[in-house]
Amino acid sequence: MSSETARFIGDIPKYYDQGLGPVIFEDYAVDIAGRTAARRPADVLETAAGTGIVTRRLRDALGPQSRLTATDLNEPMLDVAKAKFDAKEQVTFRAADATALPFADGAFDAIVNQFGLMFFPDKDRAHREARRALRPGGRYLFSVWDDARYNPFARLGLEVVDRFFPQDPPKFLKAPFSCAEIDPIKESLIGAGFTDITVSIQARVKDVADPVAFARGLVLGSPLFEQIRERGGVSPETLVEALAGRLTQELGANPMRMPMQAILYEARAA
Template sequence: MASDQASGYTADMRDSDPARFAGDIPRHYDAGLGPVIFEDYAADIARRTAIRAPHDVLEIAAGTGIVTRKLRDALLPAARLTATDLNAPMLEVARQKFRADEAVGFEVADALVLPFADRAFDAVVCQFGLMFFPDKDAALREARRVLKPHGRYLFNVWDAARYNPFARIGLGVVERLFPDDPPKFLKTPFSCPEIDPIKEALIAAGFSHIVVSVLPRMHEVADPMAFSKGLVFGNPLVDQIRARGDVAPETVVEAMAAQLTEEFGTPVKLPMQAILFEAVRT
């Protein structure tokens, strides 16, 4: 559900930082979640980015390189692409998707304090990262700072959980299995579904010509157990479950897979919905 970029987040004592993707999480994130909920949106945002043939492109919260790979394939061969993320283990997975001769640079970086010069990029891209930034206004200002005049910022967020049944089911399962103290991670990726506050924040940060697109998708999930394993083991939810110690993560996986199959049949035909923002630096 989410990108893994953030900093300065104050987590509950029993809940790991929702922006910390380490250990085996990157592998499960990439294999279990990537093909189902990220790939289609990655192709869409890469296509939109490439339309104006940008020469220098920055990706924020690149994670395991799902969007990075689509961007590199869509951009002109001469374009330079820099992929950043706060979590080095995620970028290590991303690096493996590229040959040494492909023009992609990787750098560990905080979205709130980007280590790049002013007006350095023609386009900035961020897939499912905004929800995790502890200071969203500061992140928008940083994106604007590193953009050239008339450069574009393209990013997407998940719509509300009611439009994303995998989120609704996941939240329902953890609340049922942990009635007294449910893990909180799954709320964060779906915390920015309102368009107007983001639009106003973009304007305040110095962006204009804002275009908003609501993007529904339908994906056939051939292996709901593998997808459910990604939902649990492919993000900090697994650490939050282990911290409670009452229910094994595998039990949560089985409950999620059973619910997905019960609601959507076999194979699971899973609807989902994201919101894409495109804005120009003024």
């Protein structure tokens, strides 16, 4: 992963989990976990597990006989995830790169990745690694964000960042929305050895009771925080206040109603 786009360090995991998790990740996590569990896999791998938002939902949805392994390249994210489980829940945590998985060929019945592909420097290799680690017939489920025009929190975030840093705006908020084109991903999956590929557009509207907490998660709960600090001249809290104001100006308040849209892929290992 590029250090410019994917260093989730320091207090970033905490703000990510508390500020962003309940708003933009949780509902999608419930969906992808349910789809995975419906096929009753015995061995499940989650890549780019982050703070365990999907991991928690997977463990709740999978049968007690299923074994779950959660990986992420950023160990501080996994530290937050581990706190959500007790020792009896059959979840193994391991720091690992999704483009170079430390697992044997055919080790898993299902591999799950929510909103992680966009940060992988070699997406084709990530798909090939997923295919290698899956048993024949195994399922690969992953989601990406659709274009920023369908996700106003991204569009408005970029607008506010550009206003404060007109000469050298931090670029992180562009990265999560860099995989909105469907055909290149489908072609990559076919090239990696997947078949029966289905694509679902998942649109939602989320009520946000605390826009400031969400804005704080967006600014302090992502590598955007490090990019702001490196540039200097503007405090992160100033950016939080401006972003919360812009969000409520366009999306309302009490509650703020925020549209969002993701793309879900499901594929079978040939």
